[in-house]
Amino acid sequence: MFVYRITLVKYSDQLIASGRAARWNSNDVKLIYTASSQSLACLENVVHRSYLGLNHEFRLMKIEVPDNLEMEEIKLAELKKNWTKFESNPYTQQIGDSWIKSMNTTLLKVPSSIIFQENNYLINPKHLDFDRIKLISVEPFVFDQRIKS
Numbered sequence: 001m002f003v004y005r006i007t008l009v010k011y012s013d014q015l016i017a018s019g020r021a022a023r024w025n026s027n028d029v030k031l032i033y034t035a036s037s038q039s040l041a042c043l044e045n046v047v048h049r050s051y052l053g054l055n056h057e058f059r060l061m062k063i064e065v066p067d068n069l070e071m072e073e074i075k076l077a078e079l080k081k082n083w084t085k086f087e088s089n090p091y092t093q094q095i096g097d098s099w100i101k102s103m104n105t106t107l108l109k110v111p112s113s114i115i116f117q118e119n120n121y122l123i124n125p126k127h128l129d130f131d132r133i134k135l136i137s138v139e140p141f142v143f144d145q146r147i148k149s
Helices: 038-046 086-102
Strands: 002-008 032-035 058-064 071-073 107-111 119-123 134-141
Touching (some): 032 038, 038 058
Antiparallel strands (some): 107 119
């Protein structure tokens, strides 16, 4: 399977995690966020950046995940009602932090908070099978100027 990540140029030459807190991880817990499609990766960036933030230089990363790589999944029905609200970040961060610490799988499939019927894939860069995940290509990505104009 292929997953996608849109990131600033300076972070696009390898699969790395910043360790900055986000929806599924607390501060200093390293986790790589990817999306199931290029369009979802675009939306994930759009909701987190201002119009000016979208004017930086970005790259689209195409990442190959072996089909036989085990993953865990968090289903939408398993999450509490308001899990998408900013105030619920500690709740979802605890889920992601626990998964990372368990070291059970390299991937965690989670519902997108933007489009519930689509998924993001979280990658644990410290898992033993992480080296089986390959960065296939990196190409320029420009956000359409009509977005957030």
